[in-house]
Amino acid sequence: PAGAPDRSLARKVTKVGVVGAGLMASQMALLFARRLEVPVVLTDLDQSRLDKGVGYVHAEVDKLLGKGRVSADQANRLKSLVTGSLTKDAFADADFVIEAVFEDMAVKKQVFAEVEAVVSAECVLATNTSSLSLTEMGAGLAHPERLVGFHFFNPVAVMPLLEIIRGASTDDATLATAFAVGKSLRKSSVLVKDAPAFVVNRLLTCFMGEVVAAVDEGTPLEVAEHALDGLGLPMTPFALLQLVGPAVGLHVAETLHAAFPERFGVSENMAKLVASGKPGVYRPDFSLDPEAVALFAGGTSPSTAEQVRERVLGALSREIRIMLDEGVVAGPQDIDLCMILGAGWPFHLGGITPYLDRSGIAQPRFLPPGVASLPA
Known part of the structure; x- marks a missing residue:
């Protein structure tokens, strides 16, 4: 390594x-x-x-x-x-x-x-x-x-x-x-x-934070929940939150907010969900729990699924750039390896940094042209 x-x-x-x-x-x-x-x-x-x-x-x-x-x-x-x-x-x-x-x-x-x-x-x-x-x-x-x-x-x-x-x-x-x-x-x-939340949890918290923020601002939970389905992720954001546990997710969010308050927020609605003692947003059969969903009060400015997707991927690209500048890992390929093996980032996408390169979201590119990218 x-x-x-x-x-x-x-x-x-x-x-x-x-x-x-x-x-x-x-x-x-x-x-x-x-x-x-x-x-x-x-x-x-x-x-x-x-x-x-x-x-x-x-x-x-x-x-x-x-x-x-x-x-x-x-x-x-x-x-x-x-x-x-x-x-x-x-x-x-x-x-x-x-x-x-x-x-x-x-x-x-x-x-x-x-x-x-x-x-x-x-x-x-x-x-x-x-x-x-x-x-x-x-x-x-x-x-x-x-x-x-x-x-x-x-x-x-x-x-x-x-x-x-x-x-x-x-x-x-x-x-x-x-x-x-x-x-x-x-x-x-x-x-x-030795950086807050290391690699996988830092990026998953960034990802989850943007989805939750969109809901807090008024996007219907169901819309935000499925805005990134096209990527082929192993599960939806709130299903992941339930698997990890809302209390653990909130704790990591608080840790990152303390370290980087300008980039990581703490959702009041998430805090309410944890305080309620409910196990998650989903029932055991993975259908949405109306009582838990109701705890996310939402605002008055609904966003579309595409806007949520662009918001999440843009935030991930910015955070990866900062992590590389900080020397959290040796290079972009280490980020890719961590996300594939630790977060289930879809293997067919070749890694998160080449995906962000190919989609034009990463500006400038993380990797030189021709490295883990599609032919011209």
Whole structure:
């Protein structure tokens, strides 16, 4: 991957620790055990959550066994590799510890302070944060150079992208170890600068923010929801919001608004939706929920679907240009890779930057003529 350190600097990983035992943490534990074939220990403060997390891993292994993906011996071995502990002392001999706790800076800083107190000097500390600053997260650590971002996408076993984030203090050995682990996990890793929401979530929030803003300004929700159907995206914007969770979407929007208030807004209607406690804009059968739709009061200036489409794509083009100028990634192709593998950008379009080039929205072009573009 562009910018990755020499792989010879990577340290060997013989045991993995996972802080948390929720769904994301349990998915990670299974992946680490299956691909690295090393002991993996989950920790949590609550025995019932811990039992549920380990139980999830064992149940998923049984599913693999039932499908013939693993043998009986392999299944037994995988189950034996994943254990749980109520204390972080279980990380004492771990080489790689990743947190998957609540997306709150204070909580994550506390977790890493507790982990650093028990692990060896060579242990890599990884965060699965989706939007928070690594540099701030590591500010209170005795050894911030061993903190690295290791951002998975959900579902962990299926989504092939891994955003590896280098904080201000992250050293080459830590980064090389992260890339080596990512390769062992069979993920496509991209090196990302420590910037708000990194790549995929920053662009998805930009995309979603423009759609929501159009609705807030008076565009009927159904019109805005289907304005970009012609691109062949894997799902509509509000279906994506429901999948991610409105509360998570609002949190990332607030993070980006704090960093770039002139480009990222926070929808009052979205805040009302989250405050209402409703799970999303759709019912379980993916039909629009009238009560949730009603929370988007709308204004008095309806826009057409084409205007919404141009608004969204124009905003994405501007944000990608800024990200490249900031050095968030090495080049446009890294943006393309992240969006295809992490956001489901339609593969047949060749990547988001060549699409914006071909459609004339990117001015100037992101890529030289002839690179990922149609013949004249």
